[in-house]
Amino acid sequence: MVSFRVRGRVYRRLVCLMFACFVLTLNGCGSDSSSSTTSTADEGDRAKIAFVTNQIASFWNIAKVGAEDAGKDFDVDVDVRMPADATAVEQKRIVEDLISGGIDALAISPIDADNQIELLNNWAEKIPLVTHDSDAPESNRLMYIGMDNYTAGRMCGELIKKALPEGGEIMLTIGRLAQDNSKRRRQGVIDVLVGRDSMPESCDPTGDVIKAGKYTILDTLLDQGVSTVAKQKAEDAITTYPKIAAMVGLFAYNPPALLQAIKSQNRPDIKIIGFDEDEITLQGIKDGTVTGTVVQDPYSYGYKSVEVLKAILDGDNSVIPEGKFVDIPARAITKENVDEFWDDLKSKMGS
Template sequence: MKPVSYLIACCATAALGLALSSCGDSAAPETAIGAKPASKSAVHQAAPGTALKLAFITNNSSEFWKIAEKGVQKANAELNINVEMKLPETGKVEQQKKIIEDLVSQGYNGFAISLISPADETRDIDKAGQQLNVITHDSDGPQSKRLAYIGTNNFEAGKVLGEALKKAMPNGGKIAAFVGTLAADNAKQRLEGIKKAIAGSNLSVAVTKEDAKDMTKARTNVEDVINANPDITALVGLWSYNTPSIVAAVVASKKTGLTVAGFDEEDGSLQGIADGVVSFTVVQKPFEFGYRSSKLLFELCTKGEAALPAEPIIDTGVEVVTKDTVADFQKRLADLKK
């Protein structure tokens, strides 16, 4: 779900995007909110000449992942490999577990995964790591033995959103936050980051609503909060599809005076900014998730231990898109999707 778009650098550096960083075997930074990662699995180096079987697993089929797929495609072209996209259509843990099981049984050499529920999937990740290389992206599993995490430092991203809310709402107010599930580390960490940033201010998170990735419920959750909580003055979407759902509900309700904000660059969010319904969105770099995950999987298989980055967390950064910057951002996004 997933963190600004990799898009700025993508235009500035020949469609690749922001600079790469590295990862390794040290205590996790604030991304994991104090969680200490488990020891890593062994690196599985493939025999020379092996036709590598690699996969990039998302946590749902959101539009967000189409940009990550572009990154995967770029790595495939550069490295002459074939990293396959695996999208659990239902966004359910059981479906993602089945994908993991299938990849292991089919002799894959490695995969990168955005975990739907890290606590429920740690055992699956560790078991898979006994036979192939496993890294995480977007939503980490710091207690697992994954080899690295590539994606947004979601705690820091939450703090960025919280700071932006303080500027947008100098008089304070009550916030309602919407997400698929708070069991996912990225959602939990974003919310914790928001709370950290607004601590000591007149802002507070009063309501949280989960929709289990049900698009109908994502909207009705917002409608219910608007109708039942007249004192709520800010609506925040923690996952990419939540902000467009908020926009639809707010427009239908005709209620004014609400500050709407969220994460990622779905069309509904960007149009909401252009129309003045959304104040801002904090965007990640999904292109970079795909590109850098694919490249690291390839290097782990071909170089072995030498490919392990120096730090276990690769933070890809974020960007705040506002009404002043949305047109330029949309242009860069369109260029990336070509």
């Protein structure tokens, strides 16, 4: 498979070289145009790597910086695409346009892994493909780059217990559960509160109240990746369940939406526990309105994706781990370490 891809790059280079020779023939072998035609050939051989996300979010802006930094370090062209419409249909359109445009490799965060397997396998037949942030383990992707979402979910569950040591009613919020990372992240939270041992493959249904000792998980609100919907659903939940003690946002935009909801409903007593490193969430931790958040490392997702794909394009398959998983561990951020974390994040973003 890799040799096929390399042959594709060699073919493109030959086309560029033939074009360069044609220009030289027209202008004379000793003409000044030789430097520009050499540049054209070099540009034709420069690898083109696409980094496709699952939606537009501040989280992905950080990943974009990492991918573009790797592009500079490894001398490749990087094209970062974020679907404005967070659907598998829009993701398919974007990727097929990229492939038609001549990309050499693809890193993607699948929106609906179970129903995208055939598509992913089709793309993986054409170019090297890795998943990041959210995996599609049943597909033929070369590897998954990201954190263990179930473990991260359990870390979030521990933050909830810290916020509510005496227990209480809890509402979970997330974009959608079709993504592999969503299911595992949510299940990790539930299993910690229920007191279960590790059960990453299980999936408690939505719509049912889950009671576990002193904790009651009221439900999981789904917003399909739309922050305004997340805010509205949170406001409705606060009205419907006046005894809510904590609300948990499992996607990057969820905690800011929850903060808006508790403000509009005048419920500053509700504890907010978050996921990811949105600036509003981090400021909330500093201000005391957010208990804590579990952060990933989107910068490394972007950087590592480009790094390994460039190596694979160059014929180095040693970058593919035996387990096909590049673990970039999550961290829990609270008031104790938020300043250090935020300073490091700002330095990576150049601010």
